[in-house]
Amino acid sequence: VFEWLGYQEVTLPMKRENAFAYMQFLDQRIYTIIALLMLIAFVMMTRWLERTRFGLALLAIKQNEAAAEAAGINTLAWKLRAITLSGAIAGVVGAFYAVVLLVVTPVSVFGMLVSAQALTVTLFGGVATAWGPVIGAGILIPLSEILHAELGHVLPGIQGVIFGIAIVILILAAPEGLFWEVRDFVQKRWPHLISKPKFFADLSVQPDPVEVSRSAPSTSGNIILEVRDLSRSFGGLKAVDSVSFAVREGEVLGIIGPNGAGKTTVFNLLNGFLVPDSGQILLDGKNIVGRKPHEICAAGVGRTFQVMRPFARMTVAENVMVGAYALTPDHSEAKRLAANAMARVGLLDAADRIAAELTTAELRLMELARALAGKPRILLLDETLAGLGHVEAEDVIGVVRKLAAEGITIVIIEHTMHAMVRLVDRFVVLDHGAVLMEGAPQSVIKDPRVIEAYLGKKWMAHASS
Secondary structure, three states: OHHHHOEEEEEOOOOHHHOOEEEEEOOOHHHHHHHHHHHHHHHHHHHHHHOOHHHHHHHHHHHOHHHHHHOOOOHHHHHHHHHHHHHHHHHHHHHHHHHHHOOOOHHHHHOHHHHHHHHHHHHHHOOOOOHHHHHHHHHHHHHHHHHHHHHOOOOOOHHHHHHHHHHHHHHHHOOOOHHHHHHHHHHHHOHHHHOOOOOOOOOOOOOOOOOOOOOOOOOOOOEEEEEEEEEEEEOOEEEEEEEEEEEEOOOEEEEEOOOOOOHHHHHHHHOOOOOOOEEEEEEOOEEOOOOOHHHHHHOOEEEOOOOOOOOOOOEHHHHHHHHHOOOOOOHHHHHHHHHHHHHHHOOHHHOOOEHHHOOHHHHHHHHHHHHHOOOOOEEEEEOOOOOOOHHHHHHHHHHHHHHHHOOOEEEEEOOOHHHHHHHOOEEEEEEOOEEEEEEOHHHHHOOHHHHHHHHOHHHHHHHHO
């Protein structure tokens, strides 16, 4: 076979003790065929990975690392896996490249131009897609090589100029790369050309039956989450000052306070994005201070964000699937959990839409579905109604009330007071990072200290009247 392919053994004319033997093809076109086969194999493998948990995790990390971590993805572990796999591919390709070059030097393999080529063709073609490097290489490499052959004697370094111009064009015209610009254009003009099979076409989706276990405010359930003397400072600013409260199983707890009171900081402490300076956070009696967000998510704490964090380039179904993988590594089970969560919030019909195309209300519901897909025991909802109109807000409130009626423990931050009064069992009021008071909604909203914190002293007379 090797003789038929044209293999020959070549011994370099060197001293006998330093001689190296190389196996070379007589027909140089064989190298091109091998390179194309390797390219096809690696593209097919990458395309397959894109549809697995591995691919979804990497896409989520690339598009919004904080949201990926909150949804249960161990970002460090998945990055290490990606580095290992890409290193293995680079090793295979590098070995083949060395056979083609015969002589490997640092400049030929690790030089600035080579590194710039690899980076620029990927960015130019499109990041976060297997086709990006193929498109970039198909355009830039022939262009630079032709110009180098024709003009290299007149303009030395013309290849570097081409890559520099490509980077400038990329930044100005297509920050995410050529692939995504063309895809978006085609999607708007001829959406049927890139339509995908329906994600849940093989499922008969119905929400799992749930027992409605909450008909009255929960005041006697077991304590599921307890915060003890929690404090956090940023330089000289005391953002959270000795905050303590408890959340009972099945309760809806509202955390309110004026802007800058420390509400979101408390949430970031609860699910591990920040580490407190002092204090304890007890989940089922176990201190979770210092644990990573993905570990806290796996322990049963779901989270949405004040500023929405969708994975914009992924479909709604894929967004929610990321949250489902926090509960199970099995693809089929994760798909079923995602479908169930989307049915519960009323987003099943939007499963195949790209997240970037959704309205604000739909994005809020999608984030809620992503948190629900992992079947959390406690939900942290950070200003879920922010940016919504009255009708949209009522729809989202209806979903949250339904979840509360199912017995899910909810801690919610919200500025829309009339909605909060109808929704929560109990308020915790924060002011300047400390607990101002806590109690039933009707007593809290009439308390002079709360009115003063929200409206200021000059409104106290009006409030009293």
